[in-house]
Amino acid sequence: MPRNYDFVSLPQQKPERVNIQAKDGKDKFGHDKYQLNTQRFSGKLFLDLTVVSPLAVNSGITVMGSDLAQQTLDPTSAKYVATISLIQSSVQQNQRLIIPGSSLKGVVRSIYEAITRSCLCKTNAKVPDGYGECKDISQLCPACVTFGAMSWLGLVHFHDAKYDPDNDKPGFQTGLITPLFSPKPEAVDLETGEKIYYDKNNKIRGRKFYPHSYQEEVKPTIRIQQAETGKKFTTYVNYANLTKSQLGTLLIALGQDPENQLGLKIGSGKAVGMGTMRIDVVKIEQLNINRYLSYNSNSSDLEGNKLQTFILDAIKSAKPQPQTTTAKNQLNKPVVKSANQPLVQLKQLQEIKALLGLTKNS
Numbered sequence: 001m002p003r004n005y006d007f008v009s010l011p012q013q014k015p016e017r018v019n020i021q022a023k024d025g026k027d028k029f030g031h032d033k034y035q036l037n038t039q040r041f042s043g044k045l046f047l048d049l050t051v052v053s054p055l056a057v058n059s060g061i062t063v064m065g066s067d068l069a070q071q072t073l074d075p076t077s078a079k080y081v082a083t084i085s086l087i088q089s090s091v092q093q094n095q096r097l098i099i100p101g102s103s104l105k106g107v108v109r110s111i112y113e114a115i116t117r118s119c120l121c122k123t124n125a126k127v128p129d130g131y132g133e134c135k136d137i138s139q140l141c142p143a144c145v146t147f148g149a150m151s152w153l154g155l156v157h158f159h160d161a162k163y164d165p166d167n168d169k170p171g172f173q174t175g176l177i178t179p180l181f182s183p184k185p186e187a188v189d190l191e192t193g194e195k196i197y198y199d200k201n202n203k204i205r206g207r208k209f210y211p212h213s214y215q216e217e218v219k220p221t222i223r224i225q226q227a228e229t230g231k232k233f234t235t236y237v238n239y240a241n242l243t244k245s246q247l248g249t250l251l252i253a254l255g256q257d258p259e260n261q262l263g264l265k266i267g268s269g270k271a272v273g274m275g276t277m278r279i280d281v282v283k284i285e286q287l288n289i290n291r292y293l294s295y296n297s298n299s300s301d302l303e304g305n306k307l308q309t310f311i312l313d314a315i316k317s318a319k320p321q322p323q324t325t326t327a328k329n330q331l332n333k334p335v336v337k338s339a340n341q342p343l344v345q346l347k348q349l350q351e352i353k354a355l356l357g358l359t360k361n362s
């Protein structure tokens with residue numbers, strides 16, 4: 001049985017953890033205070049999320065079709081939906097489908113983790129020495145610094161994404177899904193007899209991701225409420241006190257690197273090709289010193305070409321650049337760690353691209 005997922009290997013080097021606490025014990029870059037200098041970036045990312053393959057964020061509630069019929073766009077679809085006896089409903093707010101901010105954050109975090117030297121958290125699998133979940137706020141890996149850990153809120157906040165915001169009545173689609181199950185870490189491939197999560201040396205293969213394509217094996221039978229292909233969700237993400245490299249890594253995890261365009265996998269049915277989303281950053285509201293010090297400063301909204309330049313610049317800071325001859329000659333000098341050092345691991349970024357890469361046509 002072919003697997004509908006694959007693994008992104010762990011970086012050779014163990015997670016790189018830093019102390020985010022200042023000497024007085026208070027945190028240095030919390031959400032509550034903005035650092036008024038050019039080293040740190042704070043603001044809002046405005047996102048459009050386009051549905052590339054049907055998306056359903058299961059609410060866990062199964063309802064009668066007749067209960068959902070009133071929310072459809074036209075009488076024909078209402079009649080049809082009313083004939084469905086049971087339907088798995090998706091998460092909604094005021095009769096509009098939403099993607100909860102927490103779901104979106106989790107998906108972006110998992111990519112951010114995979115492409116940086118971050119810890120392995122929320123897993124039942126055996127984790128290699130030194131890769132365990134960050135538990136101490138004085139030693140946080142890149143993903144935990146940005147997305148949060150125990151007793152640390154993180155530097156980004158994802159808001160709920162609303163479906164089809166331009167329409168008064170957005171409606172929904174009904175679809176079919178196969179009964180799904182998640183393999184356990186100790187699972188064994190029935191054909192090869194090999195462990196699925198571990199290699200021959202019993203070392204974990206890496207982080208699990210679902211590609212966009214799949215082979216249908218089981219006939220889908222469960223009715224679900226889903227968002228329609230081609231329609232969009234909109235939302236925004238607040239960020240506070242990110243280094244340029246952290247902001248660039250976040251933008252790469254959101255699929256914005258032109259060299260590594262990624263689609264995100266959100267919600268139910270990831271194993272059967274569902275939930276592929278393309279993200280476009282349509283605007284950035286960048287808070288800056290001028291805005292704080294002067295009431296009549298011009299808007300710092302970035303759109304169009306300015307936005308693209310800003311995004312590319314941040315992404316460049318996140319990736320290690322090829323070494324120049326001068327840089328190679330300086331190898332023997334002591335390395336000064338800068339807060340803005342590139343975070344991205346190029347090997348893992350390539351592996352993620354192989355799984356989640358999106359072409360312009362998809």
Ligand SMILES: [Zn+2]
Pocket residue numbers: 118119120121133134140141142143144145149
């Ligand atoms: Zn961590």
